[in-house]
Amino acid sequence: MTLLSSVNVAALLFSSTAGLSAALIAWVISRAVVAVPGENRSYKDAPPVGFRLLWRPIRWTSHYLEPYLPQKMRNRLVVRLRQAGMEYSLSPAEFVAGRLLFAAVLSAGATVVLPTFELAWGTTLQLTLFFALCGWAYPAIWLRDRIALRRRELLKVLPFFLDLITLCMEAGLNLQGAMQQAVAKGPESALRDEFQRVLRDIRAGKPRAESLRALAERLDEPSVTTFVSAVIQAENMGMNLAPVLRAQADQRRSERFQRAEKQAMEAPVKMLFPLIAFIFPCTFIILLFPIGMQLMEAGF
Known part of the structure; x- marks a missing residue:
């Protein structure tokens, strides 16, 4: 009886200690969550879908992570988020917090799922680390692809927008009115949103030259920088902007054709590896299989 009583007392003490520890951890976490200030997103865009699914934990993590982000990393992320059009959707701390949480979610999911396959402990650990690495790397890959896609879209529609602005100026409008017409009549694209932001900056009292430099x-993008420099220089010299914009539109269109020709010339080189690795072996198998069978039947 004495031994059983001691075991019961030890189990009671252990359960009480575990319960108190869990309650203390929950209290600390709740205090940390309550300490995070609210966010005013009335002037911001909605975050991407993947970040939106984990937005509350991302906000809490970014609040405590932001003071420890190096300034160099913060500046680099600000530039990349701006190039991706996510300047008013995510902050650098929120982006890094999202990478951390994606890594944690994938590693936790791997920890739950992988034991059901009865793998070795070392293999399970390696796969868990691999999934964590994938979760950490995926947002960076997504951001890089978004920047590249936005750049291709921008270069594609830039000559068309310059043509619209030029036609409106040749019809008698000033530069601001021509940009308004281009925004109203132009196709939906990243460049349209950027010109719309330029117009908002001008209406808010910002000088037009500074608004264009900010664009x-x-x-x-070198093409946009060249266009802005030409417009500002022509305005400073008192030149007529319509011929300058017409020359810029022609130059941008010529550059677009040159990029298309370059991609067409690169296509055969890019197709060389798939041809050698996948198509040629299948072709040789189909052609040589009957010959091989005949040789085997002949006794060779």
């Missing part, structure tokens, strides 16, 4: 800085 070139946000997009960080």
Whole structure:
């Protein structure tokens, strides 16, 4: 009886200690969550879908992570988010917090699912680390692809927008009115949103030259920088903007054709590896299989 009583007392103490520890951890976490200030997103865009699914934990993590982000990393992420058009959707701390949480979610899912396959402990650990690495790397890959897609879209529609602005100026409108017409009549694209932001900046009292320089800085594209520099220089010299814009539109269209020709010339080189690795072996198998069977039947 004494031994059984001691075991019961030890089990009671252990359960009480575990319960108190869990309650203390829950209290600390709740205090940390309550300490995170609210967010005013009335002037911001909605976050991407993947970030939206984990938005509350991302906000809580980014609040405590932001003071520890190096300034160099923060500046680099600000530039990349601006190039991706996510400047008003995510902050650098929220992006890094999202990467951490994606890694944690995938590793936790792997920890739950992988034991059902009865793998070795070392293999399970390696796969868990692999899934965590995938969760950490995926947002960076997504951001890179979004920047590349936005750049291709921008270069594709830039000559058309310059043509619209040029036609409106030749019809008698000033530059601001021509940009308004281009925004109203142009196709939906990243460039349209950027020109709309330029118009908002001008209406808010920002000088037109500074608004255009901010456009070139946000997009960080040589074609847009050249266009902005030409417009500002022509305005400073008192030149007529319509011929300048017409020349810029022709130049951008010529560059678009050159990019298309370059991609067409690169296509055969890019197809060489799939041909050698996948298509040629299948072709040789189909052609040589009957010959091989005949040789085997002949006794060779």
